[in-house]
Amino acid sequence: MTTAETLELKPKKREKYYVTTLKRLFKNKLAVIGLVIVILQILIAIFAPFITIHDPIRQNLANSEMPVFSEGHWLGTDNYGRDVWSRIVYGARISLVVGSVAVTLGLVGGIILGMLAGYYRKLDAIIMRFVDLLFSFPGILLAMLIIAILGTSLVNVAIAISIWSIPTCARIVRGSVLSIKEKEYIMAMRSMGASDLRIMVRHILPNVSAPIIVFATMRMATAILSTAALSYLGLGAQPPTPEWGAMISQGQDFMWSSPHLTIVPGIAIMLTVFAFNVLGDGLRDALDPNMDLQQ
């Protein structure tokens, strides 16, 4: 290669950053399976009224405890004669909404705290001690404590899970901010007279987005699982709400006569958690800064 050639800009095919990331994600089969399940679940949640015939909470005692593949109820009915398929479909709505609300709130809190702690030396000690305090409670116990204070409802479950997500998110963000902050381009922006807010929002945040995206995806799995767990314990969704954890809790009395009442929602929870986890894993590899940018 001659000097003149090296000086010219290589006519590389120019791709947007996220296109490259997605391409790399699609090479990972497990992550694609996760993505497909997640998308399916979102579609099911959105179009719930169109893919179910029965009302998820209407009782029909004449048809109670019908087994799977019964006529008109392909996943059977529960002890009150409610259609299990309808309840699973509407349960997907609840899981996704509660999960995403909890994760979003947790991210907002975690990003703000993590940014401030990472950027301002003086705030670091104070914020991180507060975060340590939140960390010192076992997660589910902290959530139960918050629900005990706020009362049992799905909204409070979302709040409890979000508060429980804040410390982990804050730590991840702080760590990334600490390394990005020392980069020369941040120094350059300071020498240009950029304000702290501009540096944080325009220059640090985009560069810490990769670990945040991965965290959010993985946290969705945890949030959905925790919502189910809290509802199973009777702290979240109250009957007759078609929530997966609550369904298992009700179905366990009929484990021997109608095992599908526990198995079907159990599979739904498992698939969802599995999907978000493998998707998160795939995203982590696809967003790895050592693999991108320079190539």
Next chain:
Amino acid sequence: MTTIQEKSPLKSDILLELNSVKKYFPIKGGLLKRVTGNVKAVESVSLKLYKGESLGVVGESGCGKSTLGRTILGLEELTDGKIYFNEQEIQDLKRKEKKKFVKEMQMIFQDPYASLNPRQRVGHALDEVFKMHTDMSLKERRDSVEDLLKEVGLKPEHYDRYPHEFSGGQRQRIGIARAIALNPQFIICDEAVSALDVSVQAQILKLLKTLQEKYKLSYLFISHDLGVVRYFCDRVLVMYLGNTVEMSTVSEIFNKPLHPYTQALLSAIPRPTVNAKKERVRLVGDMPNPANPPSGCAFHTRCPIAQEICKVDRPAFIEHEKDHFAACHFAG
């Protein structure tokens, strides 16, 4: 009054003046994080930079060159001393007042790979400078950015590209574009060409020279490459362990170095001769720890001509010949 009148013709030519500038980094230790000592990165630096000139700052790694540059820009807090820019003291200015001077003083960084935000398009990076400091409309800003790109030898089409699509030299051109965007009077080049290939170095230096003539820029050119400094600068300041050791014009420094440290530095430049015997002044040992600098002359631990007096008495930085300053008891 008389003194001011006497100095006035000269003084108006001075763009930047440092008066015994110090920068210490505290060493904190123990349970309560008390200050147990200081790393004396910049011990006492005084200099005058004239309008339109390039002043080279040379010295070994860790001698405080880069810290000096950052301290002048206010990126590091000054420990002591005074900085005058256009005859105005700037070291104690509040943030808002300082913004005025940000336009006048800019910096070009060493690593062209690290000094640009990898997630920001090049055009947007330059646009941001105008956004922060001017009230131009979107269209005006776009035009200015495209002009800037042309000015530094890039193309307007490069506006939408990301930094990773450029070579090191091209990235450094973007860094230069960013530095000259606001029409500053003074630019600090912190090892601006050290990370580049020799051929690219020459192009970048040429660009810097062209811009200097066009915009009457003054450079503080921090480098460890004596060859580059000789080519590029008008005057040279030699630093050792945070202290100024010698300062004069390029020809004086390279032909008639007064300080033994400068002599040692110069003798380390390889010369294209075959049989000529050259006197090589070799320095032994490493640079002393700046947290615990030697007494007296900081250089006496490695100096080939050191005497007893050097261990006790710190030599003053005085004018030995016209415009030729050195800090040595036995200069010459």
